[in-house]
Structure formats: C-alpha cells, structure tokens
Amino acid sequence: MRPxxxxxxxxxxxxxxxxxxxxxxxxxxxxxxxxxxxGVDAALVIRYFGSKQGLFTRAADLDLGLPDLTGVRAGDLARVLVDRFFAxxxxxxxxxxxLRAATTSEVAAAAMREVFTAQVAPALAAVTDDRPAERAALVGATVLGFALARYVLRVPPLVAMSREDAQTWLGPTLRHYLLD
Structure with missing residues (x-):
C-alpha cells in the first residue's frame, strides 16, 4: 500500500x-x-475539515487580490475594479x-458578505471621501448582480457580452457609485 x-x-x-x-x-x-x-472515504473529509461547513469554509476561502487603489486615478477606478472582478x-x-452556494445557504451568504466586508469595503474606503460603506455596498450589489446573472443564471446577453462591453456598461455605474 502506498502512503x-x-x-x-x-x-x-x-x-x-x-x-x-x-x-x-x-x-x-x-x-x-x-x-x-x-477516491477516499467520507471519514477522511471529516478528519480534515470537521464537517461540511468546515469543508465549505476552507473551500470558499476567497482572496479577491484587489490592488491598492489609492494610487489609481479616480477616472480609472471603475476600469481597474471591473478588470479585477473579471479575473x-x-x-x-x-x-x-x-456565489452559487450563497443563493441557497446562509453559511455561504455569510462567507460572501465577509469577503466584501474584509476586502472590498476597506479598498473602496481608501479612495472615497464620504459614505464608504454605502458606496462599497452599491458597488458590491452591482458586480454581484452582474456575476450572478452572467455565471449562475446564464442570462444570454450577459453571457455573450465581451469584457470590453461589460466595462462599457458597468463602468459609468461604478464610477457614479464611487465618485458622485
């Protein structure tokens, strides 16, 4: 037997x-x-992760890899964010x-909220003058809504949309939320 x-x-x-x-x-x-x-026994999964929730928590550990936005020109913020989100x-x-799990599970929804609370909100707070929590929430709602419609619901026009077209459509809305 191989170890x-x-x-x-x-x-x-x-x-x-x-x-x-x-x-x-x-x-x-x-x-x-x-x-x-x-190809392993289910008991091994429990040994490594403790429970299904523990497995999910580890599997859903997501680093958005957002860049430091403080050096980005205000007019370029939306483009930088959309490019990063697409990646x-x-x-x-x-x-x-x-994302898919967050639509049916409170555990997953809480994990998604944590990603935005820990990563998106602080990144956007560094580049907005007022109401950073509201601005981050609106940016989050916009990009999550787009992602849900494109990747989970598979809405045909959004699935067919190029990154460049998505940038054209999403950019002004994100700029508005960030800067106006």
Missing part, C-alpha cells in the same frame, strides 16, 4: 469541494460525493462556488 500525501489529499478534497459547491450548491453537495470524487470571476473556481 498518502496528506497535503495533496487535502488539496484534492478542496478542489473537488469547490467543483461540487459550484455545480450543486451548498445544500446538495454531500461529504460522500466530495470524498468519492477524490476573479473567470479564473478562480472558488468565486463561482461561493
């Missing part, structure tokens, strides 16, 4: 969980299904898993 690589097994479980949460949502994802995807939406499976 297991604990770090590789843990990573494989996290990858499988992200895929399951992205396709099935939080409620329909089971520990057994995640374990089966990796997260399309390159990080964690985001889609979290």
């Amino acid at each position: 297991r690589d604990a770090a590789a097994t843990e990573q494989a479980l996290l990858d499988a969980a992200r895929a399951r949460f992205a396709t099935d949502g939080f409620d329909r994802t089971t520990i057994r299904a995640v374990a089966a995807d990796v 997260v939406w399309e390159d990080d499976p964690t985001f889609l898993a979290l």
Whole structure:
C-alpha cells in the first residue's frame, strides 16, 4: 500500500469541494460525493475539515487580490475594479462556488458578505471621501448582480457580452457609485 500525501489529499478534497459547491450548491453537495470524487472515504473529509461547513469554509476561502487603489486615478477606478472582478470571476473556481452556494445557504451568504466586508469595503474606503460603506455596498450589489446573472443564471446577453462591453456598461455605474 502506498502512503498518502496528506497535503495533496487535502488539496484534492478542496478542489473537488469547490467543483461540487459550484455545480450543486451548498445544500446538495454531500461529504460522500466530495470524498468519492477524490477516491477516499467520507471519514477522511471529516478528519480534515470537521464537517461540511468546515469543508465549505476552507473551500470558499476567497482572496479577491484587489490592488491598492489609492494610487489609481479616480477616472480609472471603475476600469481597474471591473478588470479585477473579471479575473476573479473567470479564473478562480472558488468565486463561482461561493456565489452559487450563497443563493441557497446562509453559511455561504455569510462567507460572501465577509469577503466584501474584509476586502472590498476597506479598498473602496481608501479612495472615497464620504459614505464608504454605502458606496462599497452599491458597488458590491452591482458586480454581484452582474456575476450572478452572467455565471449562475446564464442570462444570454450577459453571457455573450465581451469584457470590453461589460466595462462599457458597468463602468459609468461604478464610477457614479464611487465618485458622485
């Protein structure tokens, strides 16, 4: 029998969980299904993560990688944000898993709120003069609404929209929320 690589097994479980949460949502994802995807016993998932919620919390650990916005010209803020959000939406499976799960699970919704509270709000507060909480909430609502419609609901015009067109449509709204 070949010894297991604990770090590789843990990573494989996290990858499988992200895929399951992205396709099935939080409620329909089971520990057994995640374990089966990796070829291990469900007890091993419990040993690593303690519970389904523990697995989700680790799998949904999302770093938006927002740049320091204090050096960005005011007129460029919306473009920089939209570009960064597109990179997260399309390159990080964690985001889609979290977004899809947040529509059906309070645990996931709380995790999504935490991402915005810990990452987006402070980044935007650094570049807004007044009402940073409201501005961050409106930016968050706009980009999450777009992401939900494009990636989860798959609204055809938004799915077909290029990044450049999305920038054209979203940019003025985000600029308004950030600067006006």
